[in-house]
Amino acid sequence: MxxxxxxxxxxxxxxxxxxxxxxxxxxxNNMSKLNIIVIGKTGVGKSTLINAVFGEEFAAQSTGRPVTQKIRYYVNKNIPLRIFDTPGLELEKEQQEKLKEDVLKLTRFGVSSFDNEKGDFYSHVKKQNTELDNAIHCIWYCINAQSSRIEESELQWLKEFTEENKENPVPVFIVLTQSFFKKRAEELKREIEKENMNLCNIIPVVAKPEEPFPAYGLINLIAAMEQVLPEQLKVTLINVQKVxxxxxxxxxxxxxxxxxxxxxxxxxxxxxxxxxxxxxxxxxxxxxxxxxxxxxxxxxxxxxxxxxxxxxxxxxxxxxxxxxxxxxxxxxxxxxxxxxxxxxxxxxxxxxxxxxxxxxxxxxxxxxxxxxxxxxxxxxxxxxxxxxxxxxxxxx
Ligand SMILES: Nc1nc2c(ncn2[C@@H]2O[C@H](COP(=O)(O)OP(=O)(O)OP(=O)(O)O)[C@@H](O)[C@H]2O)c(=O)[nH]1
Ligand SMILES: [Mg+2]
Structure with missing residues (x-):
């Protein structure tokens, strides 16, 4: 030898x-996967945001999908990332309630409790998740900043969610999408802040430029995430982000x-x-x-x-x-x-x-x-x- x-x-x-x-x-290959749940009404700009932050290569899969009533996550085998797309916010109260319960369930039991084929939970998973790779690492709740106020039903949903999320806290970021008018976005931000919910941050962004508005804010979103993610996932975040x-x-x-x-x-x-x-x-x-x-x-x-x-x-x-x-x-x-x-x-x-x-x-x-x-x-x-x-x- x-x-x-x-x-x-x-x-x-x-x-x-x-x-x-x-x-x-x-x-x-050993990089931990970053798991993000994206929530928001139809048309607020979830797909546009995902595209801008992680690249077409990733989000291409999450666009053009028929309207679905179920949670689904998207993966690309070369990218250490899972994005959960969630429907139902604009639906009936009952379905909004189900979405809240499902998101909470995901945060408690982890990715492996979820059957992505069926868009539903496996019935046998009862054990609280303790593995980093399997955990939900943060939630992006998207609100269109062009609306001057946050709707009462949305506010209610967020209040209940952030309250129940305290048990097993996952960082929640409010992303104010399409913040073309910064002043208006700042007002909306202050309005949300007044509610004193358990939020990590409220971040105005324009994900895609549109004359005469340049894109902005995406770096703030990544930087805010970097602050709260565990060390191991910071490398993943820097890897997957294209901002x-x-x-x-x-x-x-x-x-x-x-x-x-x-x-x-x-x-x-x-x-x-x-x-x-x-x-x-x-x-x-x-x-x-x-x-x-x-x-x-x-x-x-x-x-x-x-x-x-x-x-x-x-x-x-x-x-x-x-x-x-x-x-x-x-x-x-x-x-x-x-x-x-x-x-x-x-x-x-x-x-x-x-x-x-x-x-x-x-x-x-x-x-x-x-x-x-x-x-x-x-x-x-x-x-x-x-x-x-x-x-x-x-x-x-
Ligand atoms: N210019 C510009 N347009 C945006 C931005 N965000 C969203 N839009 C536009 O708003 C529309 C809806 O955006 P999507 O990203 O498809 O919205 P979504 O939340 O994924 O909608 P669903 O998949 O139906 O739930 C599209 O026409 C986008 O081009 C943005 O940052 N800049
Ligand atoms: Mg979409």
């Missing part, structure tokens, strides 16, 4: 990519900072140059975490290009020796110890540059400035290499 270090040093580029991909898949690239970048940069701290610590006892590969697992975990934050699918080809253009080599050996032969020359101060060891500082600089270059590439992919095919060309690789070198230079 080879020792861990020896194995690490023997990584070929191919093996390195496979290992890194494994971590990326783990990070993405703020800045939020994704901030989270990704925090991930890099953590990895840099670990790399510096690992290098506190100077790492013999031949053992530089000890850093590789750490850096792969960092890349996996960044991928999870961006919520992008990264194919093997792209990862291969990225790793070969940065820390890898096209040859047989991976990382450890490449760093020694090439990269150390580029790092200010590293040259002095290059003959014998990698210092903590150098390990940190390398990790930071790698993380930042990856974020830069993800940003370009996210914005559609570069696609997979373009990355997999000599020019594409050169571009990535340049991103990495620029980051190394910045660390001077």
């Amino acid at each position: 080879l020792s861990y270090l020896e194995q690490a040093q023997c990584y070929t580029l191919e093996q390195g990519v496979a290992k890194c991909m494994e971590k990326i898949n783990q990070a993405t 703020s690239l800045k939020m994704k970048k901030n989270k990704a940069q925090a991930t890099v900072a953590t990895a840099v701290t670990s790399a510096v610590a690992a290098g506190a006892t100077p790492i013999p140059v031949a053992d530089a590969a000890v850093l590789v697992p750490l850096q792969f975990s960092m890349l996996a975490a960044i991928t999870a934050v961006f919520g992008l699918h990264i194919p093997n080809k792209v990862l291969t290009c990225f790793l070969s253009a940065t820390i890898g080599s096209a040859g047989a050996t991976f990382l450890g020796r490449t760093i020694v032969s090439g990269l150390l020359k580029l790092i200010p101060g590293a040259g002095t110890v290059a003959g014998s060891a990698i210092s903590g500082g150098t390990a940190g600089v390398l990790t930071a540059a790698l993380g930042e270059a990856y974020i830069a590439m993800m940003e370009m992919i996210y914005k559609g400035e570069i696609n997979q095919e373009e990355i997999d060309t000599p020019e594409g690789k050169q571009k990535i290499r340049q991103l990495f070198l620029n980051e190394l230079k910045k660390k001077k």
Whole structure:
């Protein structure tokens, strides 16, 4: 058996990519699903809101559905999200009552108590839910802000619901949709606030711009959710939301900072140059975490290009020796110890540059400035290499 270090040093580029991909898949697949219930009358803009926050890719499934009297949730196997769409608010009192009971039931017994095929609860589930993945994490109650007042029946429903929700509280957000006129939306907000219900927040939004009204407020909704969600679900939220690239970048940069701290610590006892590969697992975990934050699918080809253009080599050996032969020359101060060891500082600089270059590439992919095919060309690789070198230079 080879020792861990020896194995690490023997990584070929191919093996390195496979290992890194494994971590990326783990990070993405192990992400907790975020479960949101969306409530509101027909036409207030629920689908438009879902579209704007999570992308067409997700909400496409929730539009064009025939009017239904049942709760249904929507999933997409590549997105760690379940959106419950609820009908019935504009129906008879009896049905409004049933909707309230059903939503409360969902919050108590969790997603697995619900048969999505039938749009009803399984009869056998009696146990209160305790699992995070199975819980309802928040409720968006949508009210059209173009109406100047909140209707009495809606207010009553909300009062009763928030009162009963106290038992097993799930964060409730009132989303004031179509808040084209901010003043009017603010008035409505104050009116609702006066009722002193147990609400997390009341957030005016315009989900889809319409001349002359720009979209706004969606970032506030995400930020408010981020404040109340448990840590594990914050990553999911940042992954699934399509509203703020800045939020994704901030989270990704925090991930890099953590990895840099670990790399510096690992290098506190100077790492013999031949053992530089000890850093590789750490850096792969960092890349996996960044991928999870961006919520992008990264194919093997792209990862291969990225790793070969940065820390890898096209040859047989991976990382450890490449760093020694090439990269150390580029790092200010590293040259002095290059003959014998990698210092903590150098390990940190390398990790930071790698993380930042990856974020830069993800940003370009996210914005559609570069696609997979373009990355997999000599020019594409050169571009990535340049991103990495620029980051190394910045660390001077
Ligand atoms: N410009 C603009 N139009 C909006 C916005 N929100 C809703 N609308 C419009 O209002 C109409 C209804 O919106 P939907 O998103 O379908 O409403 P819904 O709540 O999903 O309705 P149901 O599925 O029938 O319950 C559509 O014509 C939307 O284009 C918005 O933020 N901006
Ligand atoms: Mg709809």
